[in-house]
């Protein structure tokens with residue numbers, strides 16, 4: 001920023017029209033300055049103070065840090081339209097993010113160097129809840145939506161494990177959880193969206209209207225537009241959830257059982273994980289059946305034919321909401337310990353079922369507990385037949401496993417973080433060799449060639465969508481795709 005930076009005080013006093021951008025010096029300026037271009041009138045505010053800008057250099061990963069020139073706290077959708085148009089004309093970059101210091105990216109995806117970050121959490125109203133859908137601002141968290149829908153016996157059909165994520169953020173990525181085998185991902189369950197494109201146009205899109213934009217934006221990694229509102233599907237849910245967890249020592253049997261469960265559909269949720277055991281790894285199945293009071297699940301029938309270690313079975317009941325929000329107590333505890341604020345070099349992979357057992361076996365044999373810093377390793381399958389989103393890249397197989405190594409860097413030193421990121425890259429290369437795909441929300445250094453390979457054979461379609469919706473490449477540079 002130049003020393004001519006307009007003070008925050010002046011901004012807060014409502015003097016926004018006197019604030020401008022000087023394209024020659026590429027810095028904020030006063031409108032008195034020769035050649036300075038006035039900022040658009042805003043309902044919200046554009047913060048240029050160091051504190052706000054510094055908050056936008058942080059994300060959940062704490063690995064990459066890029067300093068924006070300003071943070072837009074939009075007071076309306078029109079503010080986003082105005083700022084995108086302004087940025088486009090001035091050659092500034094823009095990224096939408098969940099909220100100052102609250103970004104859930106792990107590798108700077110929502111950051112922008114010398115550009116503008118839009119704090120989407122400023123627009124977080126739930127506009128309408130109906131029988132089969134809700135119309136919400138993109139800055140709403142899934143948690144907030146669920147709080148509003150569960151008293152009506154309704155829920156989005158698929159939820160992420162952690163429900164503090166923003167609706168716009170998971171729709172730009174995918175949004176996977178233990179119900180995905182039945183419903184697909186969250187991107188497969190969005191019905192309509194309002195999007196501000198990189199050209200600064202506000203466009204409503206759906207499967208029947210402006211379909212190319214609808215298909216581009218879902219899992220589009222913020223490349224084509226900023227999602228400002230979404231109509232998300234709701235389904236009826238019983239108020240109670242019974243959770244079963246049990247251990248396997250045999251990876252083959254564990255994966256076979258998981259695949260069987262997602263095909264026969266006897267449970268409503270199927271996940272699992274690898275857990276450290278006697279210096280090696282065991283496997284934990286986690287399955288859930290929803291029910292109404294008085295219609296208790298039949299445990300023996302549900303568990304029949306499964307090969308877990310019987311003595312490890314645990315069964316617990318709770319409300320549907322508490323099940324969906326099950327990570328909240330753990331995360332509160334991690335926050336108290338300070339570990340939640342450590343770097344998180346995460347690695348999320350989609351592995352074709354045909355190669356999953358050998359790949360997982362190989363990766364785990366080279367992974368120590370120290371490599372994970374007590375972070376979980378998720379392992380569960382879903383069905384390709386439920387996927388409808390072109391830019392969500394998954395391997396070509398009937399069943400696909402999510403294999404997520406959710407590392408915490410302990411100790412949180414730059415050397416340890418760098419070593420873990422390097423391990424991620426090495427595993428990613430092996431993943432690619434066995435036909436797998438990355439779930440691109442994680443901490444893996446990607447080159448332009450990697451992105452081309454990632455979107456193959458649809459790279460040209462991706463590029464074409466960029467030319468059409470964000471021809472000046474102003475949106476979401478933190479992904480490093482273009």
Ligand SMILES: Cc1cc2nc3c(=O)[nH]c(=O)nc-3n(C[C@H](O)[C@H](O)[C@H](O)COP(=O)(O)OP(=O)(O)OC[C@H]3O[C@@H](n4cnc5c(N)ncnc54)[C@H](O)[C@@H]3O)c2cc1C
Nearest residue numbers: 097098103104105160161162166168169172175176222227
């Ligand atoms: C603790 C934790 C748990 C997670 N659990 C799961 C899980 O169970 N399942 C799963 O699928 N994913 C999970 N994720 C990954 C998560 O879905 C993605 O990181 C998602 O993009 C986060 O969105 P956000 O808005 O909350 O974060 P942000 O960091 O603010 O945004 C992330 C990305 O989305 C883009 N973006 C944000 N808002 C918009 C918008 N309105 N329009 C267009 N682009 C936008 C940003 O530009 C950025 O590239 C988890 C992440 C964390 C940190």
